[in-house]
Amino acid sequence: MTAPGTRTAAGSRSHTYAPAERKARRRSAAFGLLAWIVGIVFCVPALWMLLTSFHSETDAATNPPSIGAPLTLAGYKVFFGAGGGQSPWPSLINSLTASVVSTLFVLVLALPAAYALSIKRVEKWTDVMFFFLSTKMLPVVAGLLPIYLFAKNTGMLDNIWLLVILYTSMNLPIAVWMMQSFLADVPVSIIEAAQVDGARLATVLTRVVAPIAAPGIAATSLICFIFSWNELLFSRVLTGVRAQTAPVFLTGFVTSQGLFLAQLCAASVVVSLPVLAAGFAAQDKLVQGLSLGAVK
Structure with a gap:
């Protein structure tokens, strides 16, 4: 039986490990956030290419690019030979x-x-x-x-x-x-x-x-x-x-x-x-x- 105000060995260990666990969680969350950012950065060019493929040539050539431009399948029709193309x-x-x-x-x-x-x-x-x-x-x-x-x-x-x-x-x-x-x-x-x-x-x-x-x-x-x-x-x-x-x-x-x-x-x-x-x-x-x- 411990006297009032004294700290047990288990309590001391839990008090010591708690900051380390919180630090590990913060580090894991930071790495997870960094991984999401890197993944998004790598995916943005592919998503931008996909979006641009549904735009007309005039909308695709605007600077800065027009994100909300009307969508069209004209690019895919040209690719698949519509209009006498190869x-x-x-x-x-x-x-x-x-x-x-x-x-x-x-x-x-x-x-x-x-x-x-x-x-x-x-x-x-x-x-x-x-x-x-x-x-x-x-x-x-x-x-x-x-x-x-x-x-x-x-x-x-x-x-x-x-x-x-x-x-x-x-x-x-x-x-x-x-x-x-x-x-x-x-x-x-x-x-x-x-x-x-x-x-x-x-x-x-x-x-x-x-x-x-x-x-x-x-x-x-x-x-x-x-x-x-x-x-x-x-x-x-x-x-x-x-x-x-x-x-x-x-x-x-x-x-x-x-x-x-x-x-x-x-x-x-x-x-x-x-x-x-x-x-x-x-x-x-x-x-x-x-x-x-x-x-x-």
């Missing part, structure tokens, strides 16, 4: 074909390579990883002329399969680096148990490793798809009419004659939709996949 569908199909096929090729090649570098590690595997990384050190424009001459001499100019090969080679090092860290978290005991049961390498990769590393594979696929879909330099130089991709078609709205801002925003919104749809569909696995290689 149809965007061949370019969109070319981009979709090059992005999806190259991503599939990357996964087929990167999965066994990452398996050899993470689970069944080859000799001097760190040197191999550095070699993959060194392939991204050369600027893309530095290899443009040799690739153009090769495509010209082999008759591959304006061919969608040339872009598939290029996108596969460009994204493969990134995919191997990502999947190597993802597959490093796969339990070796499960693989050994499957091998004891007589499973071959192809079976182990497709039925054991792939399901466990599915979030990481989804994250890698999405990133490779985005890089392929957004690529402009190679597609601009190596394609013409038949293999023209969506980013190249998009640049056709930039002109020195007349106003083009609303039409360009409408085209940008449509071209961005496949990437946004893919990211939204794979958002759960993307978050899981990006956290697989984290330090625990």
Whole structure:
């Protein structure tokens, strides 16, 4: 029994911890507010592009911009070829074909390579990883002329399969680096148990490793798809009419004659939709996949 006016040990500890807890709550609230501000800042340009795409060219070109201007679908009608303009569908199909096929090729090649570098590690595997990384050190424009001459001499100019090969080679090092860290978290005991049961390498990769590393594979696929879909330099130089991709078609709205801002925003919104749809569909696995290689 304590005398009046004395402070117990528990009361002293609670009195000591209370300011620290309040400070931690204030710090957490400040970081949360900062995250909201940063998110809004990043979203404002995209929302502004969406709003401008529904304005007329005269309203979109006003300075300062007119937020409450009347809405119209004129920009989207021009993009989809209304009034005799060029149809965007061949370019969109070319981009979709090059992005999806190259991503599939990357996964087929990167999965066994990452398996050899993470689970069944080859000799001097760190040197191999550095070699993959060194392939991204050369600027893309530095290899443009040799690739153009090769495509010209082999008759591959304006061919969608040339872009598939290029996108596969460009994204493969990134995919191997990502999947190597993802597959490093796969339990070796499960693989050994499957091998004891007589499973071959192809079976182990497709039925054991792939399901466990599915979030990481989804994250890698999405990133490779985005890089392929957004690529402009190679597609601009190596394609013409038949293999023209969506980013190249998009640049056709930039002109020195007349106003083009609303039409360009409408085209940008449509071209961005496949990437946004893919990211939204794979958002759960993307978050899981990006956290697989984290330090625990």
